[in-house]
Amino acid sequence: xxxxxxxxxxxxxxxxxxxxxxxxxxxxxxxxxxxxxxxxxxxxxxxxxxxxxxxxxxxxxxxxxxxxxxxxxxxxxxxxxxxxxxxxxxxxxxxxxxxxxxxxxxxxxxxxxxxxxxxxxxxxxxxxxxxxxxxxxxxxxxxxxxxxxxxxxxxxxxxxxxxxxxxxxxxxxxxxxxxxxxxxxxxxxxxxxxxxxxxxxxxxxxxxxxxxxxxxxxxxxxxxxxxxxxxxxxxxxxxxxxxxxxxxxxxxxxxxxxxxxxxxxxxxxxxxxxxxxxxxxxxxxxxxxxxxxxxxxxxxxxxxxxxxxxxxxxxxxxxxxxxxxxxxxxxxxxxxxxxxxxxxxxxxxxxxxxxxxxxxxxxxxxxxxxxxxxxxxxxxxxxxxxxxxxxxxxxxxxxxxxxxxxxxxxxxxxxxxxxxxxxxxxxxxxxxxxxxxxxxxxxxxxxxxxxxxxxxxxxxxxxxxxx
Numbered sequence: 001x002x003x004x005x006x007x008x009x010x011x012x013x014x015x016x017x018x019x020x021x022x023x024x025x026x027x028x029x030x031x032x033x034x035x036x037x038x039x040x041x042x043x044x045x046x047x048x049x050x051x052x053x054x055x056x057x058x059x060x061x062x063x064x065x066x067x068x069x070x071x072x073x074x075x076x077x078x079x080x081x082x083x084x085x086x087x088x089x090x091x092x093x094x095x096x097x098x099x100x101x102x103x104x105x106x107x108x109x110x111x112x113x114x115x116x117x118x119x120x121x122x123x124x125x126x127x128x129x130x131x132x133x134x135x136x137x138x139x140x141x142x143x144x145x146x147x148x149x150x151x152x153x154x155x156x157x158x159x160x161x162x163x164x165x166x167x168x169x170x171x172x173x174x175x176x177x178x179x180x181x182x183x184x185x186x187x188x189x190x191x192x193x194x195x196x197x198x199x200x201x202x203x204x205x206x207x208x209x210x211x212x213x214x215x216x217x218x219x220x221x222x223x224x225x226x227x228x229x230x231x232x233x234x235x236x237x238x239x240x241x242x243x244x245x246x247x248x249x250x251x252x253x254x255x256x257x258x259x260x261x262x263x264x265x266x267x268x269x270x271x272x273x274x275x276x277x278x279x280x281x282x283x284x285x286x287x288x289x290x291x292x293x294x295x296x297x298x299x300x301x302x303x304x305x306x307x308x309x310x311x312x313x314x315x316x317x318x319x320x321x322x323x324x325x326x327x328x329x330x331x332x333x334x335x336x337x338x339x340x341x342x343x344x345x346x347x348x349x350x351x352x353x354x355x356x357x358x359x360x361x362x363x364x365x366x367x368x369x370x371x372x373x374x375x376x377x378x379x380x381x382x383x384x385x386x387x388x389x390x391x392x393x394x395x396x397x398x399x400x401x402x403x404x405x406x407x408x409x410x411x412x413x414x415x416x417x418x419x420x421x422x423x424x425x426x427x428x429x430x431x432x433x434x435x436x437x438x439x440x441x442x443x444x445x446x447x448x449x450x451x452x453x454x455x456x457x458x459x460x461x462x463x464x465x466x467x
Contacts, residue, residue: 004035010056011037012068013048019056020046064088074113074355086113113355133253134158135246136187136210138203141165143193150243156250158183180206185213188253189246193239194221216249218242229308295344295354302345315346412438412450 005011009022024036026047034049061068062075063082069075074086104110134156137147144165151157160179161170170176184190184206192207194200198221207227210217217233220242228235236242306314322338329335347357371387379385438450 005053005055011035011053012056013037013052013054018046018048022053062088076111076113133250134183134187135243135250136184136190136206136215137162137193138184138190138200138206139193140195140198140200140203143195146193146239155243155247158187177202181209185209185215187215188250189216189218191218191239191242191246192220192222193242196221218246291358292354295348295357298341298344299348299354302348306345310349312346312350315342315349318342319346 004025005022007022007024010019011022012019018037018039020037020039022035023038023045025033026036027033032049034047035053037046037048037053038044039046056068061083063084065085065088067085069083069085075083076086076089077083135158137150137157137159139147141161142165144162147157147159147162151162160183161176164170164176180202187210190207190210192200192203194203200222204227207217211230211232217230219228219233219235220237220239222228222233223235227233234245236245319339319342322335322342326332326335326339344357347360348354352360368387373387374385376385
C-alpha cells in the first residue's frame, strides 16, 4: 500500500469475504506491516497483512445494481468490460460479449453465466490472446532436471518453475505461484508425475487449477489417491508414455487453436451445438434459484446414497421399471415424478449441473418449438409423434441400439481423443442406413458422425490423420 488506510475506512478482504473497518495498524519484528480490522456488525477483531486489504470502494460491483460481486454470484461480462449479475442482465443481445470481448453477432448464443470466485474470472479483455498452449509439468521440485531434459529434446513445456527449483532461486514466491497457476490452467495438457516416495504438495494445487479450467490431466504414479478416480484424468504406466501422449495432444491443440476462427471450425461448432443456436429466455430468478437449490440437494443425496459412478445402465433399468408402473397406473402422478427424478439423476451423472439444468430445458424446448410437427389429429394416441427430420443435417443422428461396438481407428480415433479431452463428450456407435458408424456426442448438443466431422473440418483429417 502506498499510504496507510485511515481509521474508520471501510475495507474488504476479497479471498475470504471479510468486510469491516480499519481500527489500527501494526508492524511485526521482521518489518512486515498489517492492518487491524473490526468486522462489520460485530465486535470481532481480525488482523491481515497490508497486501490483502482493499478499500471497499475498490471492489468489483455489478454494473446494473451496483452491489459488490460476492463468491458464488452468477454473472456475465458486459461489453463495457464490467461484470453484471445474471439476474440483472436484460434481454438485449447488444449487452453481451463473446469470449474475446466482442459483442455477440446475430447468430451467436447468449453465453452461460459464470460463477464469481474469490479471485474473479478475468474479463474477456484480460483473457484476449491467451490461448492454451504447451505441456505443464507438476511434480516434486527434485524432478526439474527431468523436465528440462524433455524440453531440451523438443517437448513444448510451458512450466517456468523448472528453471528456479532450487532453494532461494525464486526471487518472489508470490509471483512464482501466480505463474504456476496461470501456466497450469492455460496449458494444452498437464502431466503430473509422482514417484513412490514423493509427497506432492503444490502439485495437487496445480492439478486442481487445471481441472477447474478443463485442462486434460495425464498422470503417472497417483493411482492410490482418490482424485485418481476423476474421469478427466488419464493414467499411464511410464513417464515417457505420458509425455509422448502429451506431445501429440499439445501439437494437435496448437494446430487446432490456429484455425478456431476459420469457417470450418464455425461449421463444427454449429453441428455440435444445434441447441445453442437459438437464445433461450431466462427463467425468473426465484424459479431458477429454487430449482437449483432443490437439484443441488438431490445431487448431493444421490451421490452419497448411490455413489459417484455414471450408472448409465442402472439408471436406464430403473426408468424402464418406472415406465412399466406408469403403464399399470397412468394417473398415479408420483410414478411420473419418479421418472423425472431418475432423468435428473442421469443428467448430473453424465456431466450436467444444478445450474445448467434450467438453461438446458429452455434450450431444448426452444429447439422443439422451432421444429415442424405433423398434425396430431392424424396420429395415433398410442404412438410417438416425431418431428419432421427432412430439413436437418444428415450428420445429426441417434445413438445405435445396444450391440457390438465399432472402435474408431486412425484419424477418427485420434481426433476423437482430442475432442473428448478438449471439449468433453464421448464416443458413441450410431446407425445410418443400416451401417454402424463412430459418432462423437456432446449430450444434449447433439451427435455427429466422425466421418462427417472430418469431411466438414478437413484440417483435422489432414493434420491428425497420419500415424
